[in-house]
Amino acid sequence: xxxxxxxxxxxxxxxxxxxxxxxxxxxxxxxxxxxxxxxxxxxxxxxxxxxxxxxxxxxxxxxxxxxxxxxxxxxxxxxxxxxxxxxxxxxxxxxxxxxxxxxxxxxxxxxxxxxxxxxxxxxxx
Numbered sequence: 001x002x003x004x005x006x007x008x009x010x011x012x013x014x015x016x017x018x019x020x021x022x023x024x025x026x027x028x029x030x031x032x033x034x035x036x037x038x039x040x041x042x043x044x045x046x047x048x049x050x051x052x053x054x055x056x057x058x059x060x061x062x063x064x065x066x067x068x069x070x071x072x073x074x075x076x077x078x079x080x081x082x083x084x085x086x087x088x089x090x091x092x093x094x095x096x097x098x099x100x101x102x103x104x105x106x107x108x109x110x111x112x113x114x115x116x117x118x119x120x121x122x123x124x125x
Contacts, residue, residue, distance in 0.1 A: 009053045017052045021111065022095040026049045029088050032079075032080075042079070045087060046115040049123055052098070053108065057123050070120045079119045087118035 004012075024044055031041030049055040069075075094110035099105030115121040 003056055004054050010037055010053070012054045013052065017054075017100055021052045021098065022092070023049060024048060025091040025114075029091070030086075032084050032087075042119055045091075045118045046121055046123065047112050048091065049112045052111045055112065055123075069122055075120045083118045083120070087114060089097075090114060090117045 003009075014029040025048060028041045028044035028048070028122045031044065032035040034041075046057075049057075070078075090110060091114055094114065097106075097110070098107035112123060
């Protein structure tokens with residue numbers, strides 16, 4: 001799968017991404033605080049960069065980049081002790097910055113790193 005053009009991604013952000021991202025973030029975070037629905041919540045968090053700007057993870061475009069991920073045990077322990085609460089603050093700060101022109105570049109940088117902040121998942125390889 002290839003990346004969409006900058007124009008398409010910018011239009012997506014202006015029409016849908018800026019308001020849908022906070023909804024997805026908070027819904028995903030609510031799912032992660034439950035034991036049964038946590039895997040769905042983490043999957044949604046990993047898709048937040050796509051919701052914001054239609055960015056595709058490089059691990060989908062190049063499977064070779066997926067090899068550098070941390071083990072599932074390390075990622076699970078990190079999530080339980082740090083990721084679940086840190087990601088909530090990180091994501092909501094990014095969503096707040098995304099609605100300002102000055103904060104938009106920082107918000108995009110933060111959203112692209114949200115999967116890593118949550119569970120050490122490398123979205124971009």
